[in-house]
Structures are given as C-alpha cells and as structure tokens.
Amino acid sequence: MxxxxxxxxxxxxxxxxxxxxxxxxxxxxxxxxxxxxxxxxxxxxxxxxxxxxxxxxxxxxxxxxxxxxxxxxxxxxxxxxxxxxxxxxxxxxxxxxxxxxxxxxxxxxxxxxxxxxxxxxxxxxxxxxxxxxxxxxxxxxxxxxxxxxxxxxxxxxxxxxxxxxxxxxxxxxxxxxxCIGNCARHVIPRTIEEKPWRRTNQWDQKKLLEDISCLKPVSRLGVTDFRVVLIGQVAGGKSSCINTLLSAFAGRISQRASTGCGRTGITTSFTPYPLKSSSGSSANIRLYDTPGFTETTGLDLIDLNYILEGHISDYYMFHSSVHITWKSEKFVLKPTMSHRIHCGAIVIDVSTVDALAKENTEKLKALKALFDAKGIPCVVLLAKIDKVAPELEENWSSTFKNLKVKECVDKAATAIGISRNNVHPVKNYEIEVVVDEELNVLSLLALRQIIHLSMDHMENVILREDGNDASDSTEAVGSDTA
Structure with missing residues (x-):
C-alpha cells in the first residue's frame, strides 16, 4: 500500500x-x-x-x-x-x-x-x-x-x-x-469517454466555413452583417479568439487583434473585424473586441449596455478612466438594428473555472443578466482548454470525449447561469505559426452557433415588431368605434 x-x-x-x-x-x-x-x-x-x-x-x-x-x-x-x-x-x-x-x-x-x-x-x-x-x-x-x-x-x-x-x-x-494488478488508487479517473458528451454532425473545416459563409441576416431588418461582441476579464483570451477565427478564414495565422497580458488589458478601440477568406470574399460577420475588465475596474454595466444597444460607433476609443455617456464622441442617439449587437460571447480562461464558483463571478453573472434583459443571446467561449487537457494537442477531435473538458463546461455553465450547450471549449493560437484545421473546427463550431443564435434574435425582433403593429392597429380601430 x-x-x-x-x-x-x-x-x-x-x-x-x-x-x-x-x-x-x-x-x-x-x-x-x-x-x-x-x-x-x-x-x-x-x-x-x-x-x-x-x-x-x-x-x-x-x-x-x-x-x-x-x-x-x-x-x-x-x-x-x-x-x-x-x-x-x-x-x-x-x-x-x-x-x-x-x-x-x-x-x-x-x-x-x-x-x-x-x-x-x-x-x-x-x-x-x-x-x-x-x-x-x-x-x-x-x-x-x-x-x-x-x-x-x-x-x-x-x-x-x-x-x-x-x-x-x-x-x-x-x-x-x-502498478501490478490493482494500484493503491483502485479507480483511475477516466479522461476519455467512449461516446462523446456532445455530438457534432461534422468535423470538417471546409464544410463549416461554407456553412457559415452562406448564413445571411434577416433581410427585412435591413441588416447587412451579424455583429458579435466578445466580452470578458483581462487576459481571458478575447483578442486571441478573434485572431483564431480570422486565421481559420484566412488560411494563415492572423494577428490583427492586438494581444497581450497587461494588468488592464490592451484593447483600446471598438474595432470591427470582418471575416475574410483567402480569396478575399467576406462572410456577413463582424467581430468586435472590448477592453477586459476585473471585478472592480474596466467596463461597467452601463458601458456594456450602451455597447449592446449600438450607441457607440466603430473605432470608438475606450478610456479606462472615462465611461460612455450620451456626450461621448460619435455617440449614436438612435441606433438601429444595424448598429446593435446581435449576439455576445463571454470569454473565460478555462484555468480560472475552478475559482468561478467562489469568486470573480458577480460581474459575469450581472453581464449574463444584462444580455437576458435585452433579449440578446450570448454564449461562453471556454478558452485555453489545452491547459486542463494537454493531451488534446495530439487529437483535437477528441475534445468532446474528454471528461476534464466536460467538467469545466459544466462548472462554467453553473457559475454563470447559462445552458451547457451554449458553453463552447476552444483553443486559440499562441505559439503556432501555421494553422491547424482540426483546431480551427472548435472555434468554427462555436461561431456557427453564435450566428444561428443571432438569426433567432432577429426573428424575435420581427415578431415583436409585428406584435406591436397589431396592437397599434387594434387600439386605432377601438378609438374609431367608440
């Protein structure tokens, strides 16, 4: 023994x-x-x-x-x-x-x-x-x-x-x-399930890129692009998530979004990143980065509300000591659906998941509640999964069989209060100098669901508009016959 x-x-x-x-x-x-x-x-x-x-x-x-x-x-x-x-x-x-x-x-x-x-x-x-x-x-x-x-x-x-x-x-x-026979630890925890804990209907980068590129915003709303914002804590991996998706579309490593690990983050501009293929064609998607925050510093819920509502213009410059108000430069007083955010992605470093249940969750929970109040869908991107499951580097397609990753997905969903099918494990490019198609699939699977959720959001907006029109019509008829 x-x-x-x-x-x-x-x-x-x-x-x-x-x-x-x-x-x-x-x-x-x-x-x-x-x-x-x-x-x-x-x-x-x-x-x-x-x-x-x-x-x-x-x-x-x-x-x-x-x-x-x-x-x-x-x-x-x-x-x-x-x-x-x-x-x-x-x-x-x-x-x-x-x-x-x-x-x-x-x-x-x-x-x-x-x-x-x-x-x-x-x-x-x-x-x-x-x-x-x-x-x-x-x-x-x-x-x-x-x-x-x-x-x-x-x-x-x-x-x-x-x-x-x-x-x-x-x-x-x-x-x-x-070990000869049974080890002192009689049960060795399994890391790989025989059956995946999340099923995917394809693990094919080319097919995913084609599917995503074919998705279009609901035409009736006059929207040309899906607007997706990435939000999260300092050094969580937001900018790297954007670069990974840019790389998947471009077929080469892209580093357009600035990355780093400063104490207050390094993102300073509300910059749109359209997803362009190596041939030059663009998908109808724009990704937006935001400054990272901590529990006490960075963007607050009022700032995030203005961002979600579409009140700030592209390339708005963020200032750590100045919050967004209606007096801010290029403030959009009456945003349309073309200005608003259609889906959000909360980015979390997977190595911080164990601490989420104890601390540093109040702002994330409040952020999720803000999305819910606005009727805007959101997902969680669980970044840097190689930190908890380094064995995946040999076979990224086994991600949805890995029990350590599943455990992190479950913990993140519980801590933030989001459904597990909206928590997506991803791995960003960090030391790589060439793209990895197997790795790209993880981010593309997440992006496809983000766009599907954006389309659902647009359909809901149309239903609300139709409902309001019907209500106005009823009121008008009632007043005429009084």
Whole structure:
C-alpha cells in the first residue's frame, strides 16, 4: 500500500500522463512535515529508490516540482533525458505545464550536502539544503533564479511558478512504482469517454466555413452583417479568439487583434473585424473586441449596455478612466438594428473555472443578466482548454470525449447561469505559426452557433415588431368605434 501524502489523485493522474509507460503507484518517501527539511534526512529516505517525483506546495497555494527517472545517489551532475519540471497549480488555480529537460547531461545534481536540485549547472530548481521550520511552514534556502537554463521554461518566469515565495507548506518526494494488478488508487479517473458528451454532425473545416459563409441576416431588418461582441476579464483570451477565427478564414495565422497580458488589458478601440477568406470574399460577420475588465475596474454595466444597444460607433476609443455617456464622441442617439449587437460571447480562461464558483463571478453573472434583459443571446467561449487537457494537442477531435473538458463546461455553465450547450471549449493560437484545421473546427463550431443564435434574435425582433403593429392597429380601430 502506497503511503499517503498531499498529492491528489487527479494530480497523480496528470503526472502519469506526462511520465508515460502506464499507471504508477506513488509511494511517499519523504516530506518536510514528517521528516524535517534537512539534506541528510532527504538522502536517508530517498537515495537509491529509482524514479521519483518531488512536489512543492507553497504558501500561495501553488504546486510545482520535478520528475527524474534516476535515483538520488552518487555525486555531481547526472544524465537524464526523461526528466522534467512541472506546474500543477498556481495561486489556487489549476495549471498543467511541463518544462522538459533541454540539457539532459545536467538534469539533476546529486550531493550529500544538497537536497533536491534540478539542473546541475546554474540550477533551474534548487529546492533546499536545510529548510528552516517556522510555525507550520518551512523556509526554503534554495532558488529558481536560473529557471530555463537546463529546462525549457516555455517563456515563463520563476515568479509565475512559485509566486516569488520561498515559504512552503510542505515538500514531498514520491517513489514511482509500476502498478501490478490493482494500484493503491483502485479507480483511475477516466479522461476519455467512449461516446462523446456532445455530438457534432461534422468535423470538417471546409464544410463549416461554407456553412457559415452562406448564413445571411434577416433581410427585412435591413441588416447587412451579424455583429458579435466578445466580452470578458483581462487576459481571458478575447483578442486571441478573434485572431483564431480570422486565421481559420484566412488560411494563415492572423494577428490583427492586438494581444497581450497587461494588468488592464490592451484593447483600446471598438474595432470591427470582418471575416475574410483567402480569396478575399467576406462572410456577413463582424467581430468586435472590448477592453477586459476585473471585478472592480474596466467596463461597467452601463458601458456594456450602451455597447449592446449600438450607441457607440466603430473605432470608438475606450478610456479606462472615462465611461460612455450620451456626450461621448460619435455617440449614436438612435441606433438601429444595424448598429446593435446581435449576439455576445463571454470569454473565460478555462484555468480560472475552478475559482468561478467562489469568486470573480458577480460581474459575469450581472453581464449574463444584462444580455437576458435585452433579449440578446450570448454564449461562453471556454478558452485555453489545452491547459486542463494537454493531451488534446495530439487529437483535437477528441475534445468532446474528454471528461476534464466536460467538467469545466459544466462548472462554467453553473457559475454563470447559462445552458451547457451554449458553453463552447476552444483553443486559440499562441505559439503556432501555421494553422491547424482540426483546431480551427472548435472555434468554427462555436461561431456557427453564435450566428444561428443571432438569426433567432432577429426573428424575435420581427415578431415583436409585428406584435406591436397589431396592437397599434387594434387600439386605432377601438378609438374609431367608440
């Protein structure tokens, strides 16, 4: 029976996927809370025990560490082409990132005077030599200053892994044993369903592009384009969603919408982005980006109301300290259906879903209520799904069989108060330099439903207009015969 530690079954399953070669039994060899934080205690418990994983839990609710297929024994640097560093959680939010070794000759440092050290030359993760206990926590005497020297840091800084904190709640080292028969964890959570939890009638980029390009606004309203606005929190992925759809239509990576990760976002203009194919033809769709917001800053509900009603013109310049009023530049006093928004997309970073049920939801809920009050449909685009299901990168068409993605869809729908069939998992282009047709399908499936919802909205507008005309006619007849 494997000794128990803090590592959850879900985190163990994630590590198993990264390590490969089947399920593992995680046997707890060493922990600060049980054995103290000295190098001698570590080596006494962990030397010559084979493949192992070190997991660090810091005081900021971040979880990270490293894996080596070697034993902690011998001296100096050790060659391990299978080693990697990893991130499981950041500030209480699930983050699934691996950082593979790029200099396997320097994978780990084995020394009787050192604790866990990944990177024997200019150490990427020097965990401790002698961690001092203070209360129920420990102060690491190592560092991550040279993170990215021997391991690929994928552009991340040490602070984005450990919050810049050397205080930890615990550090654990697990021996990894191949499972024979039943593992100590009798049930390994499934990540793939045999049958999809959401059915799609096609997984064909060409056919989806043709279908979407053929959709036209209801002619009676005099509308030429479907107007779709993307709204969400700072760094949620709104601009990247627009670029991904632009790329799908253009057949190449497009970066027309500015992207970044500033604290207040970088979108400043209400810019329309028509979707154009590589041949130059355009679909009847315009996507609009908006500045990201937080619970206390950015666009408020009055601003968003003016946007939905069509009171601001194309290329209106947003100002963080100035809200929209009827005195704003180019304010449209009497907007028509051609000015108004026909559908909205609330963009959410999938890695923040677990926190939605606890915090940061009031503004999103109020936003959804505003859409409902206006009778304007909206969807949720659940972006960056590779963060919770990195295995999908091998086969995007399995997205609707992935149980981790389904769980996130369910959580987002519950937190915001929207039907699950209006929550769409998507993956935006970030590091790619060529388009991926399988990846494009996810965004195109979402866009097709957005346009269908826009058409429903227009039909409802016509019904209301016809109803009002009928009511006016009845009133007129009544007054004539009185």
């Amino acid at each position: 494997a000794s128990k530690g803090r590592l959850s079954d879900g985190q163990k399953s994630q590590l198993e996927q990264w390590i490969g070669h089947g399920h593992k039994d995680f046997v707890l060899l060493f922990s600060f809370s049980k054995d103290g934080g000295t190098a001698s205690a570590f080596h006494n418990k962990c030397d010559n025990k084979g493949p192992n994983v070190t997991v660090i839990y810091n005081d900021q609710k971040s979880v990270y560490g490293g894996y080596t297929s070697l034993s902690w024994s011998g001296t100096d640097g050790a060659f391990d082409s299978k080693a990697f560093l990893f991130q499981l959680q950041f500030s209480g939010i699930k983050k699934a990132n691996t950082f593979p070794v790029i200099k396997p000759q320097n994978a780990i440092l084995c020394s009787s005077t050192c604790g866990v050290v990944f990177g024997s030359s200019r150490h990427d993760l020097w965990a401790f030599n002698n961690a001092v206990k203070k209360g129920s926590e420990f102060k690491l005497d190592g560092y991550m200053t040279h993170f990215g020297t021997n391991y690929d840091n994928r552009g991340l800084t040490p602070e984005s892994i450990n919050n810049g904190s050397c205080t930890v709640e615990d550090l654990e080292v697990y021996q990894l044993q191949d």
